Amino acid sequence: MSEAVFTKERHIRYFLRCLKTFLPELYTSNDSNRILLAFFTVAGLDLLGVLQSKTTPEERQGYIEWIYHCQVPSGGFRGFTGTDFGTERRTRENEAWDPANVPSTFFALVILLILGDDLSRVKRTECLRWLPKMQRSDGSFGEVLGLGDQVEGGGDLRFCCFAAGTRYLLRGKSAAGLDGVQDIDVEKLVAFIESCQAYDGGMAEGPYCEAHSGHTYCAIGALIFLDRLSNGSKRVSLVSPGSQRYESLIRWLVSRQTAELGEEDDEDSDDADGPAGDDDVQTLTKAVDRLNLDESIDQLSDLPPPTKESLQWAGFNGRCNKYADTCYSFWNTATLDMLGKLPMVDAAGNRQYLLEKTQHLIGGFGKGVGEPPDLLHSYFGLVSLAFQGEQGLDSVDPALCATHRTTQHLHSLPWWQETLTD
Amino acid sequence: MEGKYVSDPEWASIQPIPLNDGSETGAMPMATIAYSDDYIEATSYLRAVMAANEISERALKLTEDIIFMNPAHYTVWIYRAKIVFALNKDLLEELEWLNGVSLKYLKNYQIWHHRQVLMSSQDHFPTLPPKEMDFLMEMFAQDSKNYHVWTYRHWLVRHFKLWDSPREIADINSLLNSDVRNNSAWNHRYMLRFGPRSDEPDGGMTNSNGPPSEKGRLAVVDEDVVDEELQYAQVQIVKAPENRSPWSYARGVLRAGGRPLSEWTGFAQKFVLDKREQGQLVDVEVKSSHAVEWLADVYAQDGAAQESTAAEAVRMLNLLKEKYDPIRRNYWDYRIQMILGQEVLASA
Numbered sequence: 001m002s003e004a005v006f007t008k009e010r011h012i013r014y015f016l017r018c019l020k021t022f023l024p025e026l027y028t029s030n031d032s033n034r035i036l037l038a039f040f041t042v043a044g045l046d047l048l049g050v051l052q053s054k055t056t057p058e059e060r061q062g063y064i065e066w067i068y069h070c071q072v073p074s075g076g077f078r079g080f081t082g083t084d085f086g087t088e089r090r091t092r093e094n095e096a097w098d099p100a101n102v103p104s105t106f107f108a109l110v111i112l113l114i115l116g117d118d119l120s121r122v123k124r125t126e127c128l129r130w131l132p133k134m135q136r137s138d139g140s141f142g143e144v145l146g147l148g149d150q151v152e153g154g155g156d157l158r159f160c161c162f163a164a165g166t167r168y169l170l171r172g173k174s175a176a177g178l179d180g181v182q183d184i185d186v187e188k189l190v191a192f193i194e195s196c197q198a199y200d201g202g203m204a205e206g207p208y209c210e211a212h213s214g215h216t217y218c219a220i221g222a223l224i225f226l227d228r229l230s231n232g233s234k235r236v237s238l239v240s241p242g243s244q245r246y247e248s249l250i251r252w253l254v255s256r257q258t259a260e261l262g263e264e265d266d267e268d269s270d271d272a273d274g275p276a277g278d279d280d281v282q283t284l285t286k287a288v289d290r291l292n293l294d295e296s297i298d299q300l301s302d303l304p305p306p307t308k309e310s311l312q313w314a315g316f317n318g319r320c321n322k323y324a325d326t327c328y329s330f331w332n333t334a335t336l337d338m339l340g341k342l343p344m345v346d347a348a349g350n351r352q353y354l355l356e357k358t359q360h361l362i363g364g365f366g367k368g369v370g371e372p373p374d375l376l377h378s379y380f381g382l383v384s385l386a387f388q389g390e391q392g393l394d395s396v397d398p399a400l401c402a403t404h405r406t407t408q409h410l411h412s413l414p415w416w417q418e419t420l421t422d
Numbered sequence: 423m424e425g426k427y428v429s430d431p432e433w434a435s436i437q438p439i440p441l442n443d444g445s446e447t448g449a450m451p452m453a454t455i456a457y458s459d460d461y462i463e464a465t466s467y468l469r470a471v472m473a474a475n476e477i478s479e480r481a482l483k484l485t486e487d488i489i490f491m492n493p494a495h496y497t498v499w500i501y502r503a504k505i506v507f508a509l510n511k512d513l514l515e516e517l518e519w520l521n522g523v524s525l526k527y528l529k530n531y532q533i534w535h536h537r538q539v540l541m542s543s544q545d546h547f548p549t550l551p552p553k554e555m556d557f558l559m560e561m562f563a564q565d566s567k568n569y570h571v572w573t574y575r576h577w578l579v580r581h582f583k584l585w586d587s588p589r590e591i592a593d594i595n596s597l598l599n600s601d602v603r604n605n606s607a608w609n610h611r612y613m614l615r616f617g618p619r620s621d622e623p624d625g626g627m628t629n630s631n632g633p634p635s636e637k638g639r640l641a642v643v644d645e646d647v648v649d650e651e652l653q654y655a656q657v658q659i660v661k662a663p664e665n666r667s668p669w670s671y672a673r674g675v676l677r678a679g680g681r682p683l684s685e686w687t688g689f690a691q692k693f694v695l696d697k698r699e700q701g702q703l704v705d706v707e708v709k710s711s712h713a714v715e716w717l718a719d720v721y722a723q724d725g726a727a728q729e730s731t732a733a734e735a736v737r738m739l740n741l742l743k744e745k746y747d748p749i750r751r752n753y754w755d756y757r758i759q760m761i762l763g764q765e766v767l768a769s770a
Contacts, residue, residue, distance in 0.1 A: 019452070022454050022456040023453060023454065024455075024456055025457065027453075027455045028455055028457060028491055029491070029492050029493060030455075031455060031457075031492050031494075031495070032492065032494050032495050034453040035453075038452035041452065041453065059450060062449060065447070065449035065450065066444050066449035066451050067452075069443075079496065083469070083472075084469075086473075090473075093475055094472060094473050096500075097473070097475075097497050097501060098497070099497065101496065143496060144497070146500050147500075152496075152500050153496065198674075199609075199670065199671070199673065199674025199677065200671075200674065206576075208617050209573050210569065210572060210605060210606050211609075251753075255750070258749075293656060294692065296660045297660055298692075300660070300663060300709045301709070302709060303708050303709055303710060303711060303746065305746055306746075311748060314749050319606075320605040320670065321667060322605075341756075343752055344750070345752065346750070346751070346752070349749060
């Protein structure tokens with residue numbers, strides 16, 4: 001078997017193209033997520049170690065200005081410039097149509113940090129005053145504040161994670177200089193997160209919904225931001241090794257790794273939603289009822305063990321019985337990394353999957369086998385490889401979803417590390 | 423530019439607000455998209471009507487135009503809902519319109535949130551409108567695991583208290599009959615059978631206020647439902663023994679009922695047959711790797727007390743690690759180490 005090759009130069013070209021030229025019209029349906037797309041471009045180049053060499057200081061300053069241009073006067077950041085009808089027209093009555101957006105605020109701040117900005121122009125107090133308004137009575141967070149300060153958007157773990165992340169970024173080590181600024185209800189948020197664990201161990205969008213890797217990442221990410229995983233912190237059972245909840249979470253996460261890739265030549269590939277599995281041939285034509293259950297089990301043939309060949313490419317799915325997808329290589333390995341359990345995955349299989357199945361000829365990664373690259377999958381493909389120590393990639397902070405260099409920059413900011421001495 | 427709005431007398435009174443991407447004030451716009459002229463024009467009119475807080479038929483039509491080009495636009499949906507309610511539009515017609523959008527854009531959060539906002543109106547929908555579930559089944563015919571649709575259906579069940587509605591379980595049975603691996607359907611089944619019957623806005627999991635060890639357990643257990651669901655899971659497992667969904671489901675059912683995994687030891691053992699010759703173990707016939715895992719868990723729990731049972735647990739875990747599930751060999755190793763670690767502690 002030949003060694004899979006990480007085509008670093010092509011990825012650099014892909015991300016540079018996305019940063020410096022227009023994205024195709026197809027991205028219009030992602031217009032409202034331009035901050036997120038911007039995050040992928042600079043974070044990708046930073047992870048590839050070329051952000052400083054491939055962009056000029058003037059360009060980087062220009063990008064910083066654009067992010068600040070996305071800051072809304074009342075604190076927080078909009079997801080794109082499309083809602084901005086001008087400060088001069090903005091009133092208490094119409095500002096709900098140009099609101100700050102919870103995930104975009106988090107990513108805007110991380111972009112600023114990646115670009116080396118010191119966040120001095122961030123409306124820190126205003127933003128931190130806005131956050132508690134985004135929290136619902138059940139502890140969860142919404143996406144934007146609507147008319148009459150109504151919390152709008154689904155109440156799910158994505159918003160919980162990025163609200164907790166924004167709080168982490170802006171409060172600093174000990175909330176210095178924030179006297180009188182009301183905090184979010186941390187305990188209620190933690191309780192909501194815990195209530196989203198499904199019966200199989202994974203975390204869902206909300207209580208009793210289906211476990212999903214993206215939401216599982218958000219749940220654990222939020223707990224990291226709330227400092228519930230460090231030594232000596234107040235640990236809830238979800239993240240306490242040995243507890244039923246924790247062990248079922250780990251089991252669920254490792255169970256996401258799969259050699260079912262949904263390739264063209266796979267059986268049932270027209271059935272796009274998940275693998276059929278070999279034992280379908282055993283499906284008994286007659287209804288299996290309780291009387292002949294034992295007999296039916298006797299008639300089942302032995303399970304053929306997987307061959308080495310079949311396990312060569314092992315990506316991750318996001319839900320039980322679904323095909324592998326590049327972004328789930330990130331959501332699952334990042335979550336395991338946050339829990340200190342990354343060594344549990346088959347790193348070689350994941351690497352082979354990403355490099356040989358979804359890495360694209362023109363650079364970047366596609367969602368699935370043979371699919372064209374897009375920014376989200378390209379960045380997440382890189383990050384998953386970075387966790388596994390791929391040569392040519394910097395190391396990544398899994399919760400911040402950016403290089404450790406970015407985290408260090410945050411921690412070096414004077415106001416961030418300031419501690420209350422008295 | 424000769425756009426459709428600028429040339430339309432209906433829009434003559436509106437001064438469009440062009441996109442300000444900041445380049446005039448020294449910003450270098452990021453993630454720039456090659457917008458179509460139509461999108462550029464429509465969004466400039468949207469900014470203008472939003473700035474004026476305009477509630478009108480033309481604004482409603484404009485939101486539709488934007489939604490078809492960018493269904494993820496997070497404020498246009500809130501704006502549309504505001505207009506629909508303010509103009510007292512026929513919500514059934516709005517749902518009908520939304521059906522078309524949903525079938526066109528299968529993966530989108532906002533569409534389903536909008537539906538929830540409409541359906542939340544007690545004045546318009548004191549009870550479930552008759553065609554609602556039919557439409558959801560139409561969506562499932564496109565993608566039976568669509569996360570947004572399932573999340574919405576979950577909300578519907580709670581909102582209209584449909585846990586025990588015959589239609590719910592009938593639809594789930596039909597979806598599982600056509601694909602027994604549909605984990606979304608299994609999850610919904612669990613919620614129907616064991617979800618809390620309260621109308622708290624977003625009440626947590628069963629007994630979520632209880633001590634950690636009690637969370638997820640029912641305060642009052644209907645043993646018949648537990649038995650019935652365990653039986654159902656067994657029948658489905660026999661159809662496809664490598665299907666993880668019913669095995670996980672059974673774990674959840676037992677936990678909700680406060681019963682131990684060992685209740686299924688006999689069932690799991692039927693899938694893991696030791697072959698002996700003259701009393702010597704020569705081979706193991708395995709019909710499901712999930713049965714091996716189940717037995718490993720049961721033996722590991724009991725093994726804390728008894729050394730021979732611990733050895734059986736390790737044997738099961740090694741079967742998974744070496745033969746049936748080597749993709750997770752490091753995880754199975756972790757489990758083995760946990761058992762061996764316990765032994766060291768016990769003998770110390």
